Amino acid sequence: MIYWWRRSLAAQLIGFTLLALVVSQALTFMISWDERTKALHAAMKGEFFSRCASMTRLMESMPVPLREQALLASETSYSRFWLSKEEPIDANAWRGRAATELTRPIENFIDLGRKYGLRSNSVTERLSFSEVTTANASENWVTPPLVLWSLPRPAKFVYFDDHNGYGLTIKLNDGVWLNTAFYKNISDGWWDSKSLTSLAITALILSLIGIFIASRIARPLRRLAVSAEALGRGENLPPLPEEGPDDIKRTAEAFNKMQQRLHRFVDDRTRMLAAIGHDLRTPLTSLRLRAEFVKDADVQQKMLATIDELQGMTEAAISFARGESTTEETRAIELEALVGSICDDLADLGLPVEYIEGPKTTYRCRPDGLRRAVRNLAENAVRYGGHAKIYICHSSAAIDIIIEDNGPGIPEDMKEKVFVPFFRLETSRNRDTGGVGLGLSIARAVARQHGGDILLQPNNPGLKAIISLPQEGHVQASSRASRRKRRSPKLAEQES
Template sequence: MRLIPDSMAARTIAVMVAGLTLSHLVSMGAYGIDLLAQSDRSVEQETVERFIAARSAILQAPEADRERTAALLSRRALDVRWGRSAVVDEGEPEHPQLTAIRTRLLEVVPDLNGSSLRLALADDPDHPEAAGHMVLISAPLPNGEWLNLRSSLGDPPMHTPTNLLLSTGLMALAVFALSILLIRSATAPLRTMVRAAERLGVDVTAPPLPEQGPSEIRQAAHAFNEMQARIKRLLSDRTQMFAALSHDLRTPLTVLRLRAEFVEDEEQHDKMLADIAEMEEMINATLAFLRDEGTQEVSKMIDLTATLATMCDTLTDAGRDVEFSGEPHALLYAQPIALRRAFRNLVDNAIKYGHRAQLVLSTDAECIMVDILDEGPGIPEAEREKVFQPFYRMERSRNRGTGGFGLGLTIAHTTIRAHGGSIALSDRSEGGLRLTVSLPRTLK
């Protein structure tokens, strides 16, 4: 499982959502801390005002009515009592909030005896889950009486910041949705460029990229189009050069053929004509190879299973030992004639040097694989890359006596690579060679 997204769009979205969410949480946290401080100051001020109002009312009432006055002052979250004893014991532990209330009381009521003023925290019976949520104040009155006040410190804070979580969740969803739209729009030219690069490996004559969008994208598209144009010119110049060279070689061969006619030794005469004929065949094969390489066939959707099955049936009717098996259908976007010729070369090569050919087609989600099996001597590992080079032929089994000029595998390899595929060679455990062709499914 990947913790870090793989695509640039996903990473950008993840960074934006994480950054904005973290920023939102920090801002809300700072706001909550400030709001809590303001709430504490408000509660302290309200407690002081309640005490001052209760003390003033008790002092102004006749002594006989003080207890009734205290009862009248009491209400929810406030309990006022007048009596001969204090409800708060001396030496109660101090608390920052109690210290703030004491300081404020002594500022507002200068005649209070600071040494006798007692404050403590108590539990609120209406909120048993909030410990120490009520403040108790015992203040001495004249004649040894005490004013005892129990005041709530307000509603207890919520343990679960529901509003904060809801706000953060909605913000993250909004950022996520907008990020998807914006990032996908911003990275769309990159995806187009990726598809164009994949298409370039198959068709160098593909249409150029549209040079539009932000300046960086336009510059990249322009550079890509320039590269494609240079590759196209390079391939065209190379093909024309080799085609012209092969064509020009016909003239000296014609002169050599004429001169061979004047050789009186019949044996040497025949050898020279055979060599000249072989050279002409090589030149014709080279011209055909270059002509095919320079021709751009139109690609279309084909069923590779049907193509290979038909080819194998044709070879079997011609007396070749060929067998085909595999998936009933294998759709592929390809150049049908070029691909059929490539497989025909590979099968001919297997029959020529391995006596028979067995084709097995298999597929997966991304590729179509075709195994071509023979019963020949195989190819040494050191030679497996060289056999795809033009005019390269191995000694021993693959010599001139077997025919050909070493272009069959080259043409097949070039065609398979032009379709975005690959060819791999390996030895079979039961003897013979296994040639595996892999072709990607999506080339359009």
């Protein structure tokens, strides 16, 4: 439950909506319940006194033998009538008699609520004799106010069962006392089955509306997240649809503009680098021609060596710029087969490369760029360590292509500098041993274009270069894993 609450926009929206519903219903109940209860009691009390006045007139206008039958015919599920010859003095005793009368079944009364399984109108099961006699035990008879009782007849009023019941005894013109008891409990009438059903239906409707709104919000956000992740891996994406509410529309427009600016920036940078490299060819050629006229052979040789180095760096820069500006489509490949073919190619050239095959992995990438990065790191491992071991490792966040060697490694303070273009740890000027210093720069650029990076870690002894690719590009993987080594003929000879 906590997982869905933290990760699901729909769950949070529904949760807050239902919380707002419950809080609003509770506040409404707290504000209106007291006034509602008072209004209901006032209405019932007014009706009670009106009915008592009518019964008083009726009793005084009809023969005495018919009074009992008239009282029985006038009783309701909430009221009872009886006559007494003596004046009721003890209020608690009268309350006990009222409880007995109210629980007495009414003749010819049909309780449809009980018949159809609904809420019963009878007070028989809800009225307790002990509660009636103790709830208002300290209250005695009172004279009703004139606004409620205007007949010129002596009358006494009393409450019972915590003011849910009313009692009135009236002295008729012949000295007989008419007793009237009324009871209706309204304190538990708020959270009944109807209220709960209404609340449940409202909550269900709000939940469905919340799911619809959350999906309308989350769908473009998910599309934006997928596009941003793909853009971070260097994929060429079509523009996002600029539709929906203004906030979502502006977000899609901003993303499309950002994507255009990034592509324009990369294109401008690569074109500028290619132009600079191309323009350097003319002065280098002019320097080479002038060096031919230098008479000192030693100085001439040094000048030509420097020019050759500059020429190599220029050609490497142009090649790097062309590789950057070339647009390669992203597609799904077998990553294990790609790395294995690189190792096979290097082994065919006689390089001591060992590949440990792992589980098959289908990955979305730009194969040529990734091939170039792996090949550069493998050649560096062979050049400086004499041997390269390559394998693929899976983790929860990344897929790592690991290249290990047993060479001298790289000092800790140099691990970032080696990625700077044209920087070389090898201090000689021999390009056959040290290159021009673009291999690691190209490899890191390729890894970052895929949304990953290159990490350099100690191998004890040697160096471990890791091309870390994000799991988002992983399409599928088979559970079959084998441990197979491919060795070059040169490596086989060394082991034998």
